[in-house]
Amino acid sequence: MSQQTRYNRRFVLASRPHGEPVAENFRLETVEIPQPAVGQLLLRTLYLSLDPYMRGRMSDAPSYAAPVQIGQVMVGGTVSRVVSSQHPDFKTGDWVLGYEGWQEYALSDGQGLRNLGTKLNHPSRLLGVLGMPGFTAYMGLLDIGQPQAGETVVVAAASGAVGSVVGQIAKLKGCRVVGVAGGEEKCRYVVNELGFDACIDHRAPQFAAQLAAACPQGIDVYFENVGGVVFDAVIPLLNTKARIPVCGVIAQYNATELPAGPDRLPLLQSLILRKRIKMQGFIIFDDYAPRFGEFLQQMEEWVSQGKIKFREDIVDGLENAPQAFFGLLQGKNFGKLVIRVGNE
Amino acid sequence: MSQQTRYNRRFVLASRPHGEPVAENFRLETVEIPQPAVGQLLLRTLYLSLDPYMRGRMSDAPSYAAPVQIGQVMVGGTVSRVVSSQHPDFKTGDWVLGYEGWQEYALSDGQGLRNLGTKLNHPSRLLGVLGMPGFTAYMGLLDIGQPQAGETVVVAAASGAVGSVVGQIAKLKGCRVVGVAGGEEKCRYVVNELGFDACIDHRAPQFAAQLAAACPQGIDVYFENVGGVVFDAVIPLLNTKARIPVCGVIAQYNATELPAGPDRLPLLQSLILRKRIKMQGFIIFDDYAPRFGEFLQQMEEWVSQGKIKFREDIVDGLENAPQAFFGLLQGKNFGKLVIRVGNE
Numbered sequence: 001m002s003q004q005t006r007y008n009r010r011f012v013l014a015s016r017p018h019g020e021p022v023a024e025n026f027r028l029e030t031v032e033i034p035q036p037a038v039g040q041l042l043l044r045t046l047y048l049s050l051d052p053y054m055r056g057r058m059s060d061a062p063s064y065a066a067p068v069q070i071g072q073v074m075v076g077g078t079v080s081r082v083v084s085s086q087h088p089d090f091k092t093g094d095w096v097l098g099y100e101g102w103q104e105y106a107l108s109d110g111q112g113l114r115n116l117g118t119k120l121n122h123p124s125r126l127l128g129v130l131g132m133p134g135f136t137a138y139m140g141l142l143d144i145g146q147p148q149a150g151e152t153v154v155v156a157a158a159s160g161a162v163g164s165v166v167g168q169i170a171k172l173k174g175c176r177v178v179g180v181a182g183g184e185e186k187c188r189y190v191v192n193e194l195g196f197d198a199c200i201d202h203r204a205p206q207f208a209a210q211l212a213a214a215c216p217q218g219i220d221v222y223f224e225n226v227g228g229v230v231f232d233a234v235i236p237l238l239n240t241k242a243r244i245p246v247c248g249v250i251a252q253y254n255a256t257e258l259p260a261g262p263d264r265l266p267l268l269q270s271l272i273l274r275k276r277i278k279m280q281g282f283i284i285f286d287d288y289a290p291r292f293g294e295f296l297q298q299m300e301e302w303v304s305q306g307k308i309k310f311r312e313d314i315v316d317g318l319e320n321a322p323q324a325f326f327g328l329l330q331g332k333n334f335g336k337l338v339i340r341v342g343n344e
Numbered sequence: 345m346s347q348q349t350r351y352n353r354r355f356v357l358a359s360r361p362h363g364e365p366v367a368e369n370f371r372l373e374t375v376e377i378p379q380p381a382v383g384q385l386l387l388r389t390l391y392l393s394l395d396p397y398m399r400g401r402m403s404d405a406p407s408y409a410a411p412v413q414i415g416q417v418m419v420g421g422t423v424s425r426v427v428s429s430q431h432p433d434f435k436t437g438d439w440v441l442g443y444e445g446w447q448e449y450a451l452s453d454g455q456g457l458r459n460l461g462t463k464l465n466h467p468s469r470l471l472g473v474l475g476m477p478g479f480t481a482y483m484g485l486l487d488i489g490q491p492q493a494g495e496t497v498v499v500a501a502a503s504g505a506v507g508s509v510v511g512q513i514a515k516l517k518g519c520r521v522v523g524v525a526g527g528e529e530k531c532r533y534v535v536n537e538l539g540f541d542a543c544i545d546h547r548a549p550q551f552a553a554q555l556a557a558a559c560p561q562g563i564d565v566y567f568e569n570v571g572g573v574v575f576d577a578v579i580p581l582l583n584t585k586a587r588i589p590v591c592g593v594i595a596q597y598n599a600t601e602l603p604a605g606p607d608r609l610p611l612l613q614s615l616i617l618r619k620r621i622k623m624q625g626f627i628i629f630d631d632y633a634p635r636f637g638e639f640l641q642q643m644e645e646w647v648s649q650g651k652i653k654f655r656e657d658i659v660d661g662l663e664n665a666p667q668a669f670f671g672l673l674q675g676k677n678f679g680k681l682v683i684r685v686g687n688e
Contacts, residue, residue, distance in 0.1 A: 056618075227613055246617045252610045261605015266596045268609050269571055273590045273625040274400075280624075281617040 008033045009318055010103030013068045017058055019256045020329070025058065026074070026322045034107045041087045043080035043096060043106045048318070048339040049127035050076065050325050051161075052225075055253040065283075074102040074321075077132055078341075079116075079123045095120040097131070102321055104341055123344070128336035129310040130299055133161035136247055136284040137223075138295045141166045143288070144245035144280050145221040149174030154211070154219050154234060156226035158199055159186040159311070161336035162247060166223045167196050168308045175221075178214045180230050182331040189334075194309055208233035218242075227251045235268075238275055246281040254329060311335030352377045353662055354447030357412045361402055363600045364673070369402065370418070370666045378451045385431045387424035387440060387450045389685040392662070393471035394420065394669050395505075396569075399597040409627075418446040418665075421476055422685075423460075423467045439464040441475070446665055448685055467688070472680035473654040474643055477505035480591055480628040481567075482639045485510045487632070488589035488624050489565040493518030498555070498563050498578060500570035502543055503530040503655075505680035506591060509643075510567045511540050512652050519565075522558045524574050526675040533678075538653055552577035562586075571595045579612075582619055590625040598673060655679030 007030050014027040036042045057075055060067045068075055078100040082090050087110045090096065095116035100106035116126070128134060140162075147153050153170040157163040158179025167177045167190070179190040179199035190199035198214040200207060211233045218239035224231060228251030238244075272279060282288070302308040313335040315324045321339050328337050351374050358371035380386045401419055404411045412419055422444040426434050431454045434440065439460035444450035460470070472478065484506075491497050497514040501507040502523025511521045511534070523534040523543035531543035542558040544551060555577045562583035568575060572595030582588075616623060626632070646652040657679040659668045665683050672681050 224613070227610060231609075231613065246613065249610065249613055249617055252614060255610070258606035258608060258611060261607050262602035263605055264602060264607050264609040265612050266571060266593065266599070267602060268612060269568070269575065269590065269593055270596060272623055273593055276625040276627055276631060278622065278624040279616055280622040281620040283620055287620065 006033060007031065008103055008105040010101070011074050011318070011321060012071050013058060013074055015070065016060060017055075017254075020254045021055065021058060021322075021326060023322055028319065033105045036084055036086045036107060038086045040107055040109055041085035041090045042083040043078075043098065043100055043108055044083050045078050045080045045100055045104055045106065045318075045341040046344060047079040047124045047127055048076050048102060048321065048341050049078070049132070050321065050328055050337045050339060051133070052248055052250045052253065052328060054325065055250075055329060075099065076101045077127055078106075079120075079126050080106065090115060093118050095123060097126050102318065104318060124312055124314065124336075124338045124340075125303075125310075127338050128161050128312060129165060129303060129308065130296060132284060133336060134165050134299050134310075135288070135292060135295045137162045137165035138169065138299065139284060139288045139291065140245040140247050140282060141169055141221070141223060144278075144282060145223060145243045147173050147175045147221050150176075151220035152176045152178065152215050152217050152239075153221040153223065154178045154180065154215065154237075155196075155223045156180045156202075156230045157250065157331075158190045158194075158196065159334060160225070161310075162225055163223070164190070164194055164310060164335075165308060168194055168302075170221070171195055172302070172307060176217070178211070180211065180226070186334060189311070193311075202230055202233075212237055221245075223247065225250065235271065238271065238277060240275045242275060242277050244277065244279040246279060250329065313337045314340050316340045350377060351375065352447060352449040354417050354445070355662070355665060356415050356417055357402060359414065360404060361399075361598075364598045365399065365402060365666075365670060367666055372663065377449045380428055380430045380451060382430045384451055384453055385429035385434045386427040387422075387442065387444055387452055388427050389422050389424045389444055389448055389450065389662075390688060391423040391468045391471055392420050392446060392665065392683040392685050393422070393476070394665065394672055394681045394683060395477070396592055396594045396597065396672060398669065399594075399673060419443065420445050421471055422450075423464075423470050424450065434459060437462050439467060441470050446662065448662060468656055468658065468680075468682050468684075469647075469654075471682050472505050472656060473509060473647060473652065474640060476628060477680060478509050478643050478654075479632070479636060479639045481506045481509035482513060482643065483628060483632045483635065484589035484591050484626060485513055485565070485567060488622075488626060489567060489587045491517050491519045491565050494520075495564035496520045496522065496559050496561050496583075497565040497567065498522045498524065498559065498581075499540075499567045500524045500546075500574045501594065501675075502534045502538075502540065503678060504569070505654075506569055507567070508534070508538055508654060508679075509652060512538055512646075514565070515539055516646070516651060520561070522555070524555065524570070530678060533655070537655075546574055546577075556581055565589075567591065569594065579615065582615070582621060584619045586619060586621045588621065588623040590623060594673065657681045658684050660684045 082094040097114040153175045155163045155167045158181045170177045177196045179196045187199035200210045219237045224246045225248035227249030313333040355370045426438040441458040497519045499507045499511045502525045514521045521540045523540045534543035544554045563581045568590045569592035571593030657677045662685045
């Protein structure tokens with residue numbers, strides 16, 4: 001190992017955000033690279049996935065996963081290579097899918113790692129269309145949403161890593177698919193490149209009316225990964241027996257208090273009753289881990305056949321992770337956001 | 345037919361309620377009894393079921409069923425006997441389960457009727473434990489709630505026609521069952537007679553704290569037929585992967601406007617996501633009609649074995665239906681509310 005690579009740079013959580021996260025919530029540390037003991041291996045991060053759920057981990061409000069502790073390395077999915085190994089299942093040069101977080105090097109005991117072998121053509125895809133976001137789209141839409149041919153499926157964040165895959169699978173299943181995205185450029189991409197039937201810009205002043213016009217038969221499946229004004233516009237369009245897989249509520253992650261009244265909780269409850277709606281939250285690996293293999297096989301086939309298209313937004317350098325993450329929460333990225341931490 | 349029975353008394357909807365229904369919303373009419381033509385039969389109502397959903401039918405807000413029109417007979421489930429028949433499937437004296445509404449006589453073409461034969465031991469049960477309310481409890485709990493032995497099930501309106509059956513089935517399935525009811529007498533009945541593990545009075549000032557204390561392992565299934573303050577107290581106790589069959593929101597039926605803020609709709613959405621909750625509305629005969637036979641067989645067995653107990657609140661005379669109905673919406677009845685319209 002040369003002098004230049006003897007140190008590991010990593011972002012730790014310096015403080016908890018109040019509302020939108022800011023640069024001061026992160027601290028870039030430089031520490032010595034540890035050496036693997038027997039049963040351990042050392043990983044060098046090539047790609048780090050940035051995803052909206054990370055906002056939740058920065059808070060200590062009760063959630064589905066433990067929060068990152070102050071001073072701990074920020075969590076995140078990674079594609080890495082083995083630098084050195086004293087673990088029987090890994091050897092130097094192996095590609096590894098893991099959860100090593102916002103850092104250049106990581107020591108591991110092999111737990112939770114997936115060995116991808118020595119050859120890997122498109123490593124970053126394992127963080128996007130062939131990884132957690134694609135898997136989330138696949139199971140949430142097919143298992144909870146259960147779209148039937150001819151039904152109308154609405155997908156928020158339609159140009160994003162999850163939404164883009166949701167809509168394309170729904171098209172493969174014969175549905176009418178309407179996307180919601182932020183800005184004209186994203187909407188054009190969603191219709192022209194991804195093949196959705198329509199895409200509505202949620203920033204447009206007539207957004208709710210435009211969404212209604214794009215869904216003349218109402219909405220049978222609403223794949224929720226946004227919340228906020230998009231859900232507000234969806235509510236009156238929901239059909240009897242509509243299904244709502246709840247995968248995320250990015251519009252609400254930075255909220256410091258509830259919106260002003262009236263309290264619409266009883267309204268939602270009455271709606272669920274009157275229209276016999278199913279609304280179900282899910283956390284992809286907690287709920288569906290055993291079906292990852294099935295997903296990967298099907299999605300690799302669709303991708304290779306050109307039936308599922310995707311876009312990556314790759315940012316170079318770990319030091320740019322915080323700014324890229326802030327942009328993600330504001331909808332500024334275009335495609336799956338990945339940090340290229342190290343060069344292949 | 346004697347002079348006394350030549351007229352049919354019936355309640356029609358005179359006007360739509362604003363908030364709580366009042367006597368003026370109903371009009372008692374006396375009209376001639378019609379004669380059945382070929383293919384028709386004349387029914388005499390013995391028992392009329394009064395149920396909370398009827399409040400919804402009085403309004404013309406969008407709902408899962410068409411509203412009763414002004415001047416139309418109020419709808420409702422009935423057990424009747426055939427007075428005269430020109431229909432091949434029915435003969436004079438047959439007992440019939442139907443949906444003939446708030447009236448003493450009804451003409452029918454046989455559609456939607458269930459012929460119960462000439463002998464029927466406990467006709468009013470077909471409107472309660474062996475009818476729509478029991479069926480609602482059975483399918484909502486077992487199909488949507490899917491209770492597992494050892495889990496905690498909370499049931500609102502626990503002494504009512506639906507809630508009492510939900511809790512007893514959950515006990516048969518090995519669950520810890522906590523009821524919520526209005527008043528000490530109902531709570532005593534729920535624990536001592538029905539065998540729930542606990543029952544909390546929702547009128548008690550420390551209701552939320554008492555409910556929490558009664559659910560030390562949290563809540564896995566909440567059978568929702570109330571809404572309002574009961575649901576508010578349930579929310580913080582819901583476990584990961586909790587299931588909420590939504591069968592009714594009686595606390596909200598008379599509301600004329602939404603409660604004051606803050607708007608907790610985003611809160612509920614976040615909760616569904618974080619805890620991976622399934623919340624699902626259902627309308628019993630629309631969703632489960634083909635399984636009525638399975639239900640009836642199982643429930644008759646449980647009732648005959650004394651495993652499911654029930655209580656009826658029988659009020660004599662059609663003319664008392666409006667007052668009894670107002671009491672039902674205020675939780676004044678104790679047991680399944682049935683009007684004895686005619687004598688056997």
